[in-house]
Amino acid sequence: MRPTALITGAGRGLGAAIARELAPTHDLLLGGRTPESVRTITKELGSARAWPVDLTDHDALAEAVAHIDRLDVLVHNAGVAEVGTIADTPIAAWRHMYEANVLAVVELTRLLLPRLRDTNAHVVLINSGAGLRSNPGWSAYAASKFALRAFADALRAEEPSLRVTSIHPGRIDTDMQRAIVEAEGDDYDPDGFLTPGTVAWAVRNAVETPRDAHPTEIVLRPNPR
Template identity: 55%
Template sequence: MPTALITGASRGLGAAIATALEPTHTLLLAGRPSAELDAVAERLGAPTWPLELTDPASIEASTEVLAELDVLVHCAGVAFPGRVGESSAEEWRATFEVNVVGAVALTLALLPALRAARGHVVFINSGAGRNPSPGLASYAASKFALRAFADSLRVDEPALRVTTVYPGRIDTDMQRDLVAYEGGEYDPARFLSPETVAQVVANVIATPPDADVHEVVVRPRG
C-alpha cells in the first residue's frame, strides 16, 4: 500500500484524516509525543512518528529514514485568536513557526522521498486563507503564506501533485477556543465535522493519477 504521513494526527481533523486513509494507506502518524497520539496509533494499528515542527533536529531525525513517501498531509497548526491591535509579535512568530516555517521545513526535508514516489502533498488551509475573519489576524496571514508556498511548490515541482484544502469552520478544540474568544455559545451543529472534511481529503488523494486537484473549498451547508 502507498504510505501517508499526516501531521497533527493526535486529534481533531488530523486523527480523522488518518482514520479515513487507514483502509488504503500505510500510515505514519506524526506529532508531538502524547497519550492522544498513542491512542490514535493503537486504534488504527499504525506507528507514531515523533515530530516537533519548530525543531529542525526533530524534522531531520524523522525524515532521514524515508526513501519514498506517497502522501504528505500537512494538518498541524496553531491559532491565537485576536484582532491586529490585540496581537503581539510573539504570537505572530509562534503562529508562523508552526503553520508556515514548520510546513516548509518538513516538505523540503521530504522532497527527495516525495519525488521518488511522484507523490502528493496536501495542505489543510482554512477559509481564513482566502478571506480573513475578524479576530484571526496572525492565523489568516499564516494561511495566506501557506497558500503561496503550496502554489510555489506546484509550479516548481511539476512531478508532484499539490492540493490545498480550504475547509470552513470545523468542530474541533481550536473552534471552541475561537467561539469562546468571540463570546458566543458553542453549537457543534453549526460546523463541519472532522470526518466530513477527512473524507473530502481522502477523495482528493484517491484522484486518478492523470489528474491533479489544485484546490478544494468546503463549507458547512446552510
C-alpha cells in the same frame, strides 16, 4: 506494496479523522508533538506507526525525517490558531502561528522532497477559509494561511511531478474550534460547523483522484444542519 502516508497533527480532531479515512488503503505514519499525543489513534488503527516530533524543532525534524525511506502522501494538518485584533495581538503570537503554520510545513516538505519525487507523491495542505479572506480579529492566523497557500502554489509550479492540493475548510467541530469560540465569547453550536469526517473524506477523495487530474484547491463551507 501499499502506499505510505504521513499525517501531521494526527492525534485528535481532523488529523485523526484523516488517519481513519486513509488507514484502509495506506500504511500510516502518525505525526504528533509527543508519543502520548498519538498513542490512542495509533492503537486504534493497529498497523499505524507513531511519528512523534516537534515540527518547529528543525534539528529534531531532520533527524525524524532521516528514517523515512518512502512516502506517497504527505498531509500537512498540524497547526495553531489564535484570534485577536491587530491592536491586541502581540508579535509573539504572530511569530508562533507563522512558525507552526508555515515554516514547519516548509521545512518538512523541503526535507522530504527527495522521497516525494521518488514516488510522484501527493502533498495535501490543510489550509482554511482564512487562507482565502481575512476577517476582523483573524489577521495573524489569516496571514499565516495566506502564506501557506502561496507556498502550495509555488511548490506546485516548481515540482511538476507532485500533486499539491490546498484544502480550505470552513469552521470544523473540533476541540480547537471550541477554544476559538470561547475566546470570541460566543456560544458553541457544533451544528453550524463541518464535521472532521467530512473534511477527511475530501482529503481521501483528493488523494484517490485519478492521476490524469490534479485537484489543486478544494473549498468546503459549512452547511448548517
